[in-house]
Amino acid sequence: MAADAAGAEPAAGEKxxxxxxxLSFAAVALVLGLPLWWKTTETYRAxxxxxxxxxxxxxxxxxxxxxxxxxxxxTLPGAQQRRLPLADTREEEILLNRKPSVTSCYEMTYRSAxxxxxxxxxxxTVQEAxxxxxxxxxxxxxxxTVYVIPETSPLLPQGIGVYIGKHRxxxxxxxxGPGDVLAAISARVQQIVQAMSFTTDSITTALSDRVxxxxxxxxxxxxxxxxxxxxxxxxxxxxxxKSHDVHWDIEAAVNSYVQPFLDKLGSVANFSVxxxxxxxxxxxxxPRFDKASSSFILSALSLPHVINPVEARLGSSATxxxxxxxxxxxxxxxxxxxxxxxxxxxxxxxxxxxxxxxxGGIMVYNIDHPAPDKAPLxxxxxxxxxxxxxxxxxxxxxxxGISQVPLPExxxxxxxxxxGLTDWELDRLLWTRxxxxxxxxxxxxxxxxxLLDKIGNIVIKDDVASEVYHAxxxxxxxxxxxxxxxxxxxxxxxxxxxxxxxRAFFDPSLLHLLYFPDDQKFAIYIPLFLPMAxxxxxxxxKILREAKQSKKEPMKTx
Amino acid sequence: xxxxxxxxxxxxAGAAALLWACCGSAATDGIQDQxxxxxxxxxxxxxxxxxxxxxxxxxxxxVANTLSVYRSVKRLGIPDSHIVLMLADDMACNPRNPKPAxxxxxxxxxxxxxxxxxxxxxxxxxxxxxxxxxxxTGRIPPSTPRSKRLLSDDRSNILIYMTGHGGNGFxxxxxxxxxxxxxxADAFEQMWQKRRYNELLFIIDTCQGASMYERFYSPNIMALxxxxxxxxxxxxxxxxxxxxxxMDRYTFYVLEFLEEIHPASQTNMNDxxxxxxxxxxxxxPGHRTDLFQRDPQNVLIxxxxxxxxxxxxxxxxxxxxxxxxxLETRAPNxxxxxxxxxxxxxxxxxxxxxxxxxxxxxxxxxxxxxGLWALIIMVFFKTYGIKHMKYIF
Numbered sequence: 001m002a003a004d005a006a007g008a009e010p011a012a013g014e015k016x017x018x019x020x021x022x023l024s025f026a027a028v029a030l031v032l033g034l035p036l037w038w039k040t041t042e043t044y045r046a047x048x049x050x051x052x053x054x055x056x057x058x059x060x061x062x063x064x065x066x067x068x069x070x071x072x073x074x075t076l077p078g079a080q081q082r083r084l085p086l087a088d089t090r091e092e093e094i095l096l097n098r099k100p101s102v103t104s105c106y107e108m109t110y111r112s113a114x115x116x117x118x119x120x121x122x123x124x125t126v127q128e129a130x131x132x133x134x135x136x137x138x139x140x141x142x143x144x145t146v147y148v149i150p151e152t153s154p155l156l157p158q159g160i161g162v163y164i165g166k167h168r169x170x171x172x173x174x175x176x177g178p179g180d181v182l183a184a185i186s187a188r189v190q191q192i193v194q195a196m197s198f199t200t201d202s203i204t205t206a207l208s209d210r211v212x213x214x215x216x217x218x219x220x221x222x223x224x225x226x227x228x229x230x231x232x233x234x235x236x237x238x239x240x241x242k243s244h245d246v247h248w249d250i251e252a253a254v255n256s257y258v259q260p261f262l263d264k265l266g267s268v269a270n271f272s273v274x275x276x277x278x279x280x281x282x283x284x285x286x287p288r289f290d291k292a293s294s295s296f297i298l299s300a301l302s303l304p305h306v307i308n309p310v311e312a313r314l315g316s317s318a319t320x321x322x323x324x325x326x327x328x329x330x331x332x333x334x335x336x337x338x339x340x341x342x343x344x345x346x347x348x349x350x351x352x353x354x355x356x357x358x359x360g361g362i363m364v365y366n367i368d369h370p371a372p373d374k375a376p377l378x379x380x381x382x383x384x385x386x387x388x389x390x391x392x393x394x395x396x397x398x399x400x401g402i403s404q405v406p407l408p409e410x411x412x413x414x415x416x417x418x419x420g421l422t423d424w425e426l427d428r429l430l431w432t433r434x435x436x437x438x439x440x441x442x443x444x445x446x447x448x449x450x451l452l453d454k455i456g457n458i459v460i461k462d463d464v465a466s467e468v469y470h471a472x473x474x475x476x477x478x479x480x481x482x483x484x485x486x487x488x489x490x491x492x493x494x495x496x497x498x499x500x501x502x503r504a505f506f507d508p509s510l511l512h513l514l515y516f517p518d519d520q521k522f523a524i525y526i527p528l529f530l531p532m533a534x535x536x537x538x539x540x541x542k543i544l545r546e547a548k549q550s551k552k553e554p555m556k557t558x
Numbered sequence: 559x560x561x562x563x564x565x566x567x568x569x570x571a572g573a574a575a576l577l578w579a580c581c582g583s584a585a586t587d588g589i590q591d592q593x594x595x596x597x598x599x600x601x602x603x604x605x606x607x608x609x610x611x612x613x614x615x616x617x618x619x620x621v622a623n624t625l626s627v628y629r630s631v632k633r634l635g636i637p638d639s640h641i642v643l644m645l646a647d648d649m650a651c652n653p654r655n656p657k658p659a660x661x662x663x664x665x666x667x668x669x670x671x672x673x674x675x676x677x678x679x680x681x682x683x684x685x686x687x688x689x690x691x692x693x694x695t696g697r698i699p700p701s702t703p704r705s706k707r708l709l710s711d712d713r714s715n716i717l718i719y720m721t722g723h724g725g726n727g728f729x730x731x732x733x734x735x736x737x738x739x740x741x742x743a744d745a746f747e748q749m750w751q752k753r754r755y756n757e758l759l760f761i762i763d764t765c766q767g768a769s770m771y772e773r774f775y776s777p778n779i780m781a782l783x784x785x786x787x788x789x790x791x792x793x794x795x796x797x798x799x800x801x802x803x804x805m806d807r808y809t810f811y812v813l814e815f816l817e818e819i820h821p822a823s824q825t826n827m828n829d830x831x832x833x834x835x836x837x838x839x840x841x842x843p844g845h846r847t848d849l850f851q852r853d854p855q856n857v858l859i860x861x862x863x864x865x866x867x868x869x870x871x872x873x874x875x876x877x878x879x880x881x882x883x884x885l886e887t888r889a890p891n892x893x894x895x896x897x898x899x900x901x902x903x904x905x906x907x908x909x910x911x912x913x914x915x916x917x918x919x920x921x922x923x924x925x926x927x928x929g930l931w932a933l934i935i936m937v938f939f940k941t942y943g944i945k946h947m948k949y950i951f
Binding site for chain 1: 639697712744865867869877
């Protein structure tokens, strides 16, 4: 009895202690354990400017071109002369997917020519005038100047109404008749400005990601996408070294003809040029012998199969990740000389060259062989680099997307000469590249934000977040600069934005490897939490039941 | 009356000539269409990612599968620089291989698909889910060489071939990890977001392969699998000399089909869908084309398996002035007598033979020695008692 009583007493005390212990276990588990587990299993996600990214996603551009129209003496009647200097703004909406997206704004300033400009415009030839006028201009990237000369002026040749020079100026004939001269020439001025800056088509091409594929032409597939650098390789293919000893002075040719072109494009991308000579490299196709012209023919249908067997041997730098442009000069074997390329109508091609979109170009160089009895065993050949570089430069321009805008007959375009590129062609390239860069940044950042939103357990490090902020800020700067007409700084800002956004998107740490389906989540957590949770829960249930019973007890005894 | 008679005959002759001319121009139009057909697909380059996800000798057939597809793709024109080949590569030099440095794909050792110009980009333990996803999405560490990257752009057609052991919704990588169909679909979506492909052809030869393409949701993907959910993909033929199965059935018949394709052939995808019917393959191959924009009838096999370039004739030149550039023409040099170049001594044998033994630095004894001595000392003191300690220290 006493033992029972003694046993009952500590039992009650123990029960009390046991209750308190169970409650404290539950309290620690809830108050300390759950927050600790939550904190230690969450991933570090730095904050991103989601608002800025979605604003960028709506992508409304305004492209401003500052144009000054200069009237020479004798083009305007007195009354209209007195209205100058005059400023005007013309805006146009370019529709994309039937929604207005790009506004092109032409800021025209009309003024009359100064004395030095007038002197330049009365020079003997229009090329000299162009050179003299260049010295008088500010020559900002993206700006244009149109000079209007009297209709009867001898500066422009007969039948030519407009001359577009090597730099950023054009010379056009004014109209003679009565009425408002400004209104009369405005259509022609608009045509000139569009040819020298951008057209609707070129902007639509630059935004090609957002346009359905069937509306794009082959022109979009040919040029390389804007990239931070390019690698250009010139290769000489000599399949018959026992007959031909071919030498080419590629270094001098590159320095004279290709390097000025690349220097002009220096702000657009980094270029690296290399060259090589490949021996015993044959074309994948054997040419047909044509009796009529006693020469060998490569037809247009067999050209696509020429490139592949050679490409394996061309090689590319293992360290650079830039796209490669290959230019091949093929000297046919003695038994297959001369070798001509035919187009699909069967006519021989003048340049004897062809190119492949986004890859490069191939030119076939035929050698004159002396009469067989006088021929030495090994014929030494010095390649005429000028002829070769003319073709390669043309192909290089096409592969960069510098194509001609179709213009009416009376337009005279100055050829770019040894520089390979006129200033206004560079401007055209910069306009489309800037728009393309900003569109790329917007798509990249939008998809990155969507990805990070959708997958909750990707870690977002601080440097990724800072790159995203930098990209958004640069893209906004670029759009502001485009709207105010500063093409140079807009392009630089867009390039920075693209670099930052690519670095953020392709950061190696953003790998989504952890996909847990729900049943796997249960499988992981149940063995950890269940052994601990079951005793606590059961004891809590017991405590509650006893508390309820003890509440009923006093009522019962009462 | 007399004038009216010749007129109809003349008219008839004229009509006949007109008809013939029309037919002639229609014929040339047909050829023109054929040539323009090249441009319909919209891609300018081709890439291939070939993955074999298993290792160990008894999975010989998976390596043979992948290498056979690699051979076909190279034969049809895709260069090594555009192929990312992921293999465990433990077959050719495996101690159990009776013919070392070979991997055969036909019994009686007819066709060696290993050869001596195989370029394996990810081999052995580098074939992991992480590396595979990194290759697809492009999130590669900057130190990775060019050959290990998928440098595709928005005009690339990519062929992805995977083989190994799989299940309902997953694919096993090297017996230690797995990739689920959700992860694969997400990876393809990220490729689409960054426009890393123009069109994608996904072929998988595993058990229950169709489950891997169920979850795709990005546009321009066509998928083929060797078996439906719940079915097993079976192997083709064992070779008694080598002792293992050499190929899987589906890939075997796909390869027979590809042997007839040459770079200029016009065979389309519908023929590839008919390859390996149930009677030959025992499993039911499946395909998925709802995400693909073009009709499979118009898709050429060489759009994905080969590399047919688009070509344009260069019609313009830029006139250059040779005198302006200051081109210094070097007088052609005759062969200058230079001293012959030679390699640096790779293995200076004389130096190695006669060198003195190097003084090795003394290092304190490592873990094992220390542990052994501690054990000896403990046993000593246990047996003889701690009082002997004062004689030691």
